[in-house]
Amino acid sequence: MDRDDFAMIAEGLDRILTDAPLDAIDKAGGLGTEADALWQTLEESGYTLLCASEGHGGSGAALADILPLAALAARHAAAAPLADTILATGLLSAAGQQPPALRIGLIDPLAPDAPIAHASQSNAVLSLEDGRLRLMRIESGDIRSVHQTEDGAGKLLRQPADVLVDCAAPEWLIPDAFRALAALIRASQMAGAMEAVLGLSLDYTRDREQFGRPLAKFQAIQHHLSDIACETAAAMAAVEMAGDALCADAKVGPRVIDEIAIAKTRCGEAASRVAAAAHQAHGAMGFTREYALGRYTRRLWQWQDEFGSETEWAELLGKAVLADNEPRLWPRISQPI
Amino acid sequence: MFQFPRLEFDPSADALREEVRGFLADELQSDGFTPAADCWVSAADPEFSRKMGARGWLGMTWPSEFGGHDRPVAHRFVVTEEMLAAGAPVAAHWIADRQTGSHILRYGTQEQKQTILPRIAAGECFTAIGMSEPQAGSDLAAIKTSARRTDNGWVLSGRKIWSTGAHFSHYMIVLARTSPAEGRNRQVGLSQFLVDLSLPGIDISGIRDLGGTPHFNETLFDNVELPEDALLGTEGNGWAQCMGELALERSGPERFLTSLVVLEKALPLIAAYADARRAVEVGSILANLRVLRRMSLGVAEMLERGESPATAACVVKEMGNRLENDIVQRLRGMLAGIPRHAWPDGFDGLLREAILHLPSNTLRGGTTEILRGIIAREMGMR
Ligand SMILES: Cc1cc2nc3c(=O)[nH]c(=O)nc-3n(C[C@H](O)[C@H](O)[C@H](O)COP(=O)(O)OP(=O)(O)OC[C@H]3O[C@@H](n4cnc5c(N)ncnc54)[C@H](O)[C@@H]3O)c2cc1C
Numbered sequence: 001m002d003r004d005d006f007a008m009i010a011e012g013l014d015r016i017l018t019d020a021p022l023d024a025i026d027k028a029g030g031l032g033t034e035a036d037a038l039w040q041t042l043e044e045s046g047y048t049l050l051c052a053s054e055g056h057g058g059s060g061a062a063l064a065d066i067l068p069l070a071a072l073a074a075r076h077a078a079a080a081p082l083a084d085t086i087l088a089t090g091l092l093s094a095a096g097q098q099p100p101a102l103r104i105g106l107i108d109p110l111a112p113d114a115p116i117a118h119a120s121q122s123n124a125v126l127s128l129e130d131g132r133l134r135l136m137r138i139e140s141g142d143i144r145s146v147h148q149t150e151d152g153a154g155k156l157l158r159q160p161a162d163v164l165v166d167c168a169a170p171e172w173l174i175p176d177a178f179r180a181l182a183a184l185i186r187a188s189q190m191a192g193a194m195e196a197v198l199g200l201s202l203d204y205t206r207d208r209e210q211f212g213r214p215l216a217k218f219q220a221i222q223h224h225l226s227d228i229a230c231e232t233a234a235a236m237a238a239v240e241m242a243g244d245a246l247c248a249d250a251k252v253g254p255r256v257i258d259e260i261a262i263a264k265t266r267c268g269e270a271a272s273r274v275a276a277a278a279h280q281a282h283g284a285m286g287f288t289r290e291y292a293l294g295r296y297t298r299r300l301w302q303w304q305d306e307f308g309s310e311t312e313w314a315e316l317l318g319k320a321v322l323a324d325n326e327p328r329l330w331p332r333i334s335q336p337i
Numbered sequence: 338m339f340q341f342p343r344l345e346f347d348p349s350a351d352a353l354r355e356e357v358r359g360f361l362a363d364e365l366q367s368d369g370f371t372p373a374a375d376c377w378v379s380a381a382d383p384e385f386s387r388k389m390g391a392r393g394w395l396g397m398t399w400p401s402e403f404g405g406h407d408r409p410v411a412h413r414f415v416v417t418e419e420m421l422a423a424g425a426p427v428a429a430h431w432i433a434d435r436q437t438g439s440h441i442l443r444y445g446t447q448e449q450k451q452t453i454l455p456r457i458a459a460g461e462c463f464t465a466i467g468m469s470e471p472q473a474g475s476d477l478a479a480i481k482t483s484a485r486r487t488d489n490g491w492v493l494s495g496r497k498i499w500s501t502g503a504h505f506s507h508y509m510i511v512l513a514r515t516s517p518a519e520g521r522n523r524q525v526g527l528s529q530f531l532v533d534l535s536l537p538g539i540d541i542s543g544i545r546d547l548g549g550t551p552h553f554n555e556t557l558f559d560n561v562e563l564p565e566d567a568l569l570g571t572e573g574n575g576w577a578q579c580m581g582e583l584a585l586e587r588s589g590p591e592r593f594l595t596s597l598v599v600l601e602k603a604l605p606l607i608a609a610y611a612d613a614r615r616a617v618e619v620g621s622i623l624a625n626l627r628v629l630r631r632m633s634l635g636v637a638e639m640l641e642r643g644e645s646p647a648t649a650a651c652v653v654k655e656m657g658n659r660l661e662n663d664i665v666q667r668l669r670g671m672l673a674g675i676p677r678h679a680w681p682d683g684f685d686g687l688l689r690e691a692i693l694h695l696p697s698n699t700l701r702g703g704t705t706e707i708l709r710g711i712i713a714r715e716m717g718m719r
Contacts, residue, residue: 202716219706222713229712230656233339237635238628244343265624314620321619322611327604329597329619330422333626334354336346 001061009050009059010068016041017076026295030079030121030152039080043101047082051090056098063090063181064246067239070185071192077295079151081105081118083185088126088135091178094170095133100124102164104135106182108307109175113155117306119143120152124164128178133169136160150299153306172251180252180260183307184242187260187267190303191235193296194270197278198228200293205281215281224277231270238266244337258320259337261313268310271300339652341635342642350411357419360392364425372424372602374691375595378501378552378701382426383460389416389427390460395434399442404455410641414634418590424598428502428552433457436585437464437510441531444570444578449531453508465503466586467511467532467556468579470496475707477512478523478576482558484513484530491563493530496555501701503541503554509534510582511558512575527575530567537561548693580647586702588636588650593629593657595698596664599691602684603668610675618667625660629653648715651708658698658705665691 001009020038028035042048051066052058070083084106089099105122108114109129116125120143127134136159143154169178202225205215215221245259246252275297279286286293304310321327346354364370364385373380389395397413399405417435420427438457441449456462473479482495493513503509509532516526534541538561543551570578600622607615633653639646668688672680699705713719 202718205718216713216718219710222718223706223709225716225718226655226709226712229339229716230652233341233652234628234632234656237341237632238624240343241628241631261620262624262627265621266628269621269625310621311617314618314624315613315616317620317623318616318618319611319620321604321623322608322616324608327608328601329604329623329626330601332623333597333630334418334422336351 001059001065006061006065006068009047009061010072012045013042013047013069013072016045017073017078020078022076022078023292023295026077026079030118035080035121038078039103042080042082048085048101049089049093049099050086052093052099056093058089058093058099062247062250063087064243064250066090066185067188067243070188071195071239074189074192074299075196077193077196077292077299079121081122081151083189084118084182085122087181087185091126091133091169091173091181092135092165092167094173095167097133097165097167100135100164102135102137108182109178110308114306115146115149115153115155117153117302118151119154119156120145122152125156125160128169128173128175131169133165133167133173134163135165137162137164150302153302170251172253176257177252179307180257183264183313184239184246184260186303186306187235187242187263188239190267190271190300191232191239193300193303194228194232194235194274197274197293197296197300198225198232200296201225201228201278201281204285204293208283208285221281224281227277228274231274235267235270235274238263241337248337255335258317258332261317264308264313265310265317268304268313271304275300339649341632341649342638343631344411344414344634344638344641346411346415350409350415353412354415354419357394357416361419361423361425364388365423370424370426372598372687373426374424374599374687375694375697376424376427376598377421377431377591377595378428378697379550379690379694380424380426381428381502381505383429383463383505385426386430386460386463388460389430390458395430395460396438396454396458399438399454399458403442403450404458406458410637411634414590414637418594418630421590421594422597422601429463429505430457430460431591432466432502432506433462433464435589436466436582437508439585440510440578440582441569443581444529445531446566448566449569453531456507462508463502463506465500465506465509465534465554465556466582467497467500467503467509469499471498475704477579478518478527480512480514480527482511482513484515484528484563486515487562490565491530491567493532493558493561493563495558497558498555499544499553499701500556501553503534503556504543504551506534508532509556510569512579515572515575524576526573527579528572529569529575529578530563531569532558532561532563532567536563546693547696548690581645583703584645584647584650585640587654587708588633588640588646590630590633592654592698592702593626593633593660595694596661596668596691597626599687600664600668602681602687603672606675606679606681606684607671609679615671618671622664622667625663629657629660633657648712651703651711654702655705655708655712661698662695665695
């Protein structure tokens with residue numbers, strides 16, 4: 001797929017999400033007729049099969065192409081398992097399977113007991129175990145929602161019985177690679193959400209007046225906003241860098257995993273700082289369920305922890321450095337993609 | 338809001354990197370230098386600068402007619418970041434190569450370019466920045482130094498302060514007032530001068546920094562007679578020119594790589610005491626540095642394209658300066674619990690030096706507060 005095609009695909013998604021009643025869908029937990037209608041549009045427009053091969057009815061896009069779409073959906077706080085489903089269908093297709101038209105959540109292969117993102121919004125989950133990809137249908141009774149989580153994250157109460165696909169995973173798809181791909185999607189989502197937080201914070205502090213002038217005129221507030229902008233820029237750069245690495249090696253070799261570890265670490269760190277600064281700049285209004293900021297910050301805090309927190313990924317990176325014969329950072333910092 | 342384009346290294350840049358690493362390894366082996374923290378301000382060695390000049394590693398991006406080497410920005414980036422990572426003694430030529438030369442290339446007369454640039458590129462001519470004054474730091478437009486026109490040139494009077502390396506420099510670019518401010522607009526009426534520091538009437542006195550090194554200076558200009566062509570660029574355009582200079586000054590890898598050499602020195606020791614806590618710190622530092630470097634490369638790419646990435650440069654410097662502090666504090670945390678007798682030789686001193694340099698990161702080249710203000714203004718908040 002060339003750049004122009006892809007720009008069109010992104011624009012199309014932006015239009016769909018702009019038109020959808022996303023706030024209402026979010027308040028309904030990503031469930032209900034409006035969520036179903038949105039999903040149907042996404043499916044009919046081919047978004048859910050973006051990375052599936054053309055033979056499987058998909059667009060044959062590279063896995064790295066999910067990233068800008070994930071960021072875009074996150075900018076809209078779209079409560080739907082879009083990015084995870086695109087990854088799942090892409091992987092199934094790569095394994096030679098026709099991906100069924102389902103909403104698919106991903107089980108973290110290295111933390112199978114962690115809450116599964118989108119569990120209650122999905123009708124299937126994908127796992128990777130012992131070199132096999134398994135797609136299992138889930139019913140609402142199979143899930144226990146986790147208190148106060150976003151995007152329908154939940155735990156499986158029992159092993160789903162209805163196995164739709166059980167096939168050998170592509171050889172390169174080891175558990176670390178699977179988790180890294182999912183982590184990179186979260187990193188990209190975090191960057192997208194941070195962009196939205198920046199926009200909200202700018203608008204809010206320009207409108208809201210205290211002491212007879214807009215908050216934006218106060219230097220202390222400007223510094224919070226500068227912080228948010230810097231961290232957001234860093235998060236975006238981190239995702240781009242990992243995306244470049246993934247483009248260069250779609251089979252997610254060790255170098256790609258390192259680059260993803262960097263992205264998930266950096267975005268996770270940025271998320272904490274951005275959320276804190278944005279809430280500070282918003283005052284009590286930001287602390288309400290009603291105002292939009294929380295739709296983003298709640299997700300930031302959740303995405304930080306999904307598919308490995310920044311601490312876990314940093315530990316992985318650091319361990320590798322310290323295990324070297326002659327441990328040095330510079331060769332890794334200056335390494336070409 | 339702030340997008341950073343990708344700068345690609347071609348195979349020739351990779352080959353250059355190997356060459357630079359080879360050179361540095363040889364120099365280290367032959368005891369040519371002792372790696373230093375904050376080397377681009379703390380470690381001046383004219384002999385080393387001349388060696389770099391001889392290899393064509395100064396003025397790399399300038400045209401060959403002025404002693405440059407017509408190389409892409411990426412090549413200069415490779416050389417500078419390798420020097421910083423090694424803690425090499427690059428302070429003598431740093432400012433001349435980074436900003437003064439490029440600035441002269443952009444605004445200088447043919448004569449200025451021909452007399453000065455080849456010498457900078459050879460590592461034989463060093464320069465200093467004359468912006469700050471005792472009464473004008475962050476508020477740069479408040480400077481009092483003035484230049485008055487005479488029949489055959491200018492007379493410069495005033496006082497500059499904090500000029501890094503002025504004591505060994507040959508020239509200083511001085512920002513001076515050439516006509517009064519217009520009401521509240523103080524940015525008009527400023528001009529830049531390329532001042533030969535050997536002229537009569539100039540008195541340079543060293544100021545010791547926190548660690549006791551005389552690295553910056555106060556410079557007195559007592560009715561110094563400057564030739565007509567000492568004016569750099571256009572009369573009255575000094576403020577805009579200064580801001581262009583600051584974009585060159587703020588974006589480079591020296592804004593986040595100055596403490597790395599200390600951490601690198603300690604890494605084998607930390608590896609010997611490796612545990613999860615230390616691994617997390619090392620990993621986080623790696624992630625932060627690699628991402629900032631990518632952004633800094635993006636600024637270099639914008640400069641190459643002829644864009645003016647002034648605000649993007651502030652983003653890199655702001656985060657980079659914060660990270661420098663972070664690296665040293667985290668390093669102290671990682672060292673906690675490791676017996677002193679295990680520390681490598683001379684490491685105490687190196688760490689101490691890094692700590693004593695930390696406060697300057699968030700001041701020089703524009704303070705954190707000023708940079709955040711610039712970023713906020715770019716977003717329309719002021
Ligand atoms: C190591 C070092 C090397 C230097 N080298 C050079 C050089 O080569 N050439 C040169 O010209 N200068 C040089 N400088 C000077 C440097 O540019 C100034 O220190 C800097 O611009 C700040 O000015 P100041 O020190 O007068 O501090 P001040 O401007 O007095 O600021 C003091 C504090 O007040 C804050 N502050 C000031 N104004 C505001 C505001 N409007 N809003 C909020 N906070 C504010 C500052 O951020 C800072 O925290 C160097 C400085 C250092 C430390």
